[in-house]
Amino acid sequence: MSATAKAAYFWRSAVLGLRHSPFVHSVAVSTLAIALFTAGLARGAMRMLDGLKDTLGGEVEVTIYLDDSVTPERGRALASALAERTGGEATWVSPDEALTRLSRELGDLADTVAELPENPLPASVELRVPPPLRSPEKLAALAREARAQEGVTAVDYGEAAVERLSAISRALQVGGGIAFLVIVIATVIITSATLQLAIYARREEIEIQKLVGATDRFVKAPFLIEGLLQGLLGGAVAVIALWAFSRWAGPRVDELFAFLVGPGRSWTLVDGRALVEVMAVGAALGLCGSFVAVGRFLKV
Amino acid sequence: MIQLFHIYKAYPGDPPALSDINLSIDKGEFVFLTGPSGAGKSTLLKLLFLAERPTRGQILIGGRNIARLRDSGIPFLRRNIGVVFQDFKLLPRRTVADNVAFTLDVLGVPRSESRERVMKMLKRVGLEHKADVLPPRLSGGEQQRVVIARALVNDPAILLADEPTGNLDPALTLEIMDLLCDVNVRGTTVVVATHDQSLLERYAKRTIRLERGTIVSDEDGIQAARRVASAG
Numbered sequence A: 001m002s003a004t005a006k007a008a009y010f011w012r013s014a015v016l017g018l019r020h021s022p023f024v025h026s027v028a029v030s031t032l033a034i035a036l037f038t039a040g041l042a043r044g045a046m047r048m049l050d051g052l053k054d055t056l057g058g059e060v061e062v063t064i065y066l067d068d069s070v071t072p073e074r075g076r077a078l079a080s081a082l083a084e085r086t087g088g089e090a091t092w093v094s095p096d097e098a099l100t101r102l103s104r105e106l107g108d109l110a111d112t113v114a115e116l117p118e119n120p121l122p123a124s125v126e127l128r129v130p131p132p133l134r135s136p137e138k139l140a141a142l143a144r145e146a147r148a149q150e151g152v153t154a155v156d157y158g159e160a161a162v163e164r165l166s167a168i169s170r171a172l173q174v175g176g177g178i179a180f181l182v183i184v185i186a187t188v189i190i191t192s193a194t195l196q197l198a199i200y201a202r203r204e205e206i207e208i209q210k211l212v213g214a215t216d217r218f219v220k221a222p223f224l225i226e227g228l229l230q231g232l233l234g235g236a237v238a239v240i241a242l243w244a245f246s247r248w249a250g251p252r253v254d255e256l257f258a259f260l261v262g263p264g265r266s267w268t269l270v271d272g273r274a275l276v277e278v279m280a281v282g283a284a285l286g287l288c289g290s291f292v293a294v295g296r297f298l299k300v
Numbered sequence B: 001m002i003q004l005f006h007i008y009k010a011y012p013g014d015p016p017a018l019s020d021i022n023l024s025i026d027k028g029e030f031v032f033l034t035g036p037s038g039a040g041k042s043t044l045l046k047l048l049f050l051a052e053r054p055t056r057g058q059i060l061i062g063g064r065n066i067a068r069l070r071d072s073g074i075p076f077l078r079r080n081i082g083v084v085f086q087d088f089k090l091l092p093r094r095t096v097a098d099n100v101a102f103t104l105d106v107l108g109v110p111r112s113e114s115r116e117r118v119m120k121m122l123k124r125v126g127l128e129h130k131a132d133v134l135p136p137r138l139s140g141g142e143q144q145r146v147v148i149a150r151a152l153v154n155d156p157a158i159l160l161a162d163e164p165t166g167n168l169d170p171a172l173t174l175e176i177m178d179l180l181c182d183v184n185v186r187g188t189t190v191v192v193a194t195h196d197q198s199l200l201e202r203y204a205k206r207t208i209r210l211e212r213g214t215i216v217s218d219e220d221g222i223q224a225a226r227r228v229a230s231a232g
């Protein structure tokens, strides 16, 4: 009973503190909101890229072109050796099959193919690369290895696309990490500064509390709750902003997606997990700020 | 109730504010602490609720040596001691009732129960009709009565008052002193620091006189009354 009464007092006191100096606290809340909004955007972008990589990655295929001296038997042997080495699926494609495919893909223009005096296409081995080997480095190594084989004229894979995507996602990860660290430090500094002001504004109250027998923890608790409330408010504002932004940007991004990898995906910044994450990070940042402020400025 | 043995207090860099203070105050006593400015009255009171620590010596309150009390124990000592200062130290933006309830908030008394006790206490100091007023709208005497209510609402065994009437005109001074006497009659041990000679004569209570940090005289209420009578 006494504990609940104290808890009620702490919350009352914290809310009173927020209402007491709305301007100062709104600075802290908007800083937190901007930081969390940015982080949420970065997270959304990262997930979009990951999605893109997965879709493209699913089609990572290495085509190894063979010269005419390679017999179908050797071609098949090569394919099965490759399949065994990489754990992927490899098939030998004869020149005839390649031509059939080409004319199928060309559709209306298929007649031109039929008119060719002889089949210009080489035989090839097509390797569907398993996920563990899909990084740009490993693909490059695989290509080099294949090229070194006798009878191989060329090796082709979507190197440019894969490499660019991986580079972007790596850059985003590093940049995002650094930005996140900066944001964490900045928001903790700002929330702790606002709470320092709050502590200063209530120094008389603190003095009286101590005079009538308040423990250290009793004096500190409302400020910790104030920080927590700041964090949660900042988180809530960020979630609303993210939701609004993704309502606005979502259709555009979906169009882009449809263009790149086909329709059927929809992109949003705010799902259940994002909501929980943003609120939790906000709460943690607010609490950190108030711990710093209470530790440094509240000598009881 | 309160016993001091060979108490010394020196602030860094100054000559000792108190030296070799020995005294004993019984439960239910009313004691004036007097002496010229700088004699050490406030310092002595501060030692009793551990706003300052003695440099040397022992202070027993209710049989416990508080000179050795750990910092974490201070809040629990203070819950049993009400303190009143010359400057009122009320929160200007909280109502009178909220200011008094402050003491109970710290103890975790639920609001519903606290309100009842606060109103009873305000009635005792004659301010129940001002419960929801903000302190700046009260007179000095009323403000000091709110402070006394805040100090007493928790029913402490001891009330310490440092120049409680220092900012008040003579009529309000009597009002406050009568209140303190009433508190004492109900069983609280009361220690009042004052340099107001007229109070000492009017109330004729035990009077401990300090000069330059030492006790120069300690007369009980009967002696004080006799002296006042022979002088008058």
Ligand SMILES: Nc1ncnc2c1ncn2[C@@H]1O[C@H](COP(=O)(O)OP(=O)(O)OP(=O)(O)O)[C@@H](O)[C@H]1O
Pocket: B011, B012, B014, B017, B035, B036, B037, B038, B039, B040, B041, B042, B043, B044, B195
């Ligand atoms: N916080 C402090 N730091 C240093 N010296 C102090 C401090 N408080 C009091 N003193 C010194 O201790 C001595 C006693 O001061 P104290 O305040 O106890 O006197 P007092 O009897 O209450 O005087 P007054 O009647 O003016 O209130 C004085 O010389 C004062 O300068």
Ligand SMILES: [Mg+2]
Pocket: B041, B042, B043, B162
């Ligand atoms: Mg004094």
